[in-house]
Amino acid sequence: MMRSPGTLSAKVRELLDEEVAIPALPAAERSRAVARARAAIEADFVAPAAPTGRASAAVPPRWAASMALALAASVVVGAVAYGVAHWTSEKVPVKAHPAVVVASPTSSIPAAIPTPIDEPPPPLRFHGLPLRLSPAGAIRAELLLLRPARAAVAREDFAAALHPIAEHTRRFKKGRLAEEREALRVKALIGLGRTDEARRAAARFRAHFPHSVLLPAVGQISPGGE
């Protein structure tokens, strides 16, 4: 195979050859990823369409042209649709919203790979009350809220995990990622040595999610108290 420009040494080539094959994910990790993806789809099916059909979108400035087309065609559904008619002075940067761009079947928006959300959602409020997020927006907001909790547990900084877990509980008590949140809670409590609380949390987890793929992780703590 032609390797110009720049030729790699035999040693580096050898290393790269080892990395070429894609390793398979552990089954539990795969199940969890697919379940989360499926939940995101289902969230859209159970959701009613935004009442006004109007919205904001998480599209960055570099796709402003696409955005303009999208808006012109009224094909964008977003996170703050419920409140858009009463939009107040508390304007929120468009990019920061956890929103989903949905192309209409008739749309001819040029292909553009959407950018990810990269900031936590701002507190969406209308006259002091939280605005409802669109279902897909809620999923993304949940992901963002739980990300620091998962990272904290991974680095064994269990105390740092509790705040995002509490925040997720406050905002999304019965959210799509409640199962994952509760598993993280159990792990964090175990890590902190708060055994009684961990045991109670584990028992609640088993009761609520008897078929969870996360049960093995939660199962580290026994129900009996030994």
Next chain:
Amino acid sequence: MTSDEGCLDAFQRELDYVYRTLRRLGTSSSEVEDLAQEVFLALRRSWREYDQDRPIRPYLFGIAFRIAAAHQRKRKREVAFETVEPADSGPWPDQALQSKQARAIVLAALDRIPLPRRAVLVMRDLDDVPVGEIASMLEIPLFTAYSRLRKARRELEAAVQLLLRGTRAR
């Protein structure tokens, strides 16, 4: 098969590739699951625009690259280079390279290459994507793609040598 089913099916089929690509692009193991979900959400949003006659991996790579880049901008490279080490600190004779160690070295070396150049190198030298397609997928001129590849290979060589010396010195 509905659009969502097709998208989920593709995501499921390429899940290993998505995870590994994100790791190659510098995503830590603790963050890769969340970013993979963002890849799925982005794939789903753009599924209608995806030409299903074309290979999906370069398309997924384009999404993963943008997501990893956005995430990296957010983190502002808070993880220092020197914290990235080969997984195994034991003896590592040249003749006994093991796959796991080699992979760890490659990831660590890739992490020393700025993301725009790393993306070109990963697509070309690991995913075997033609440079023309890389340029198209990353929306950069062909000349730029070649230039990035040339420089990235030099950087990879230097990084690997550095890592090998460090490993042997222990």
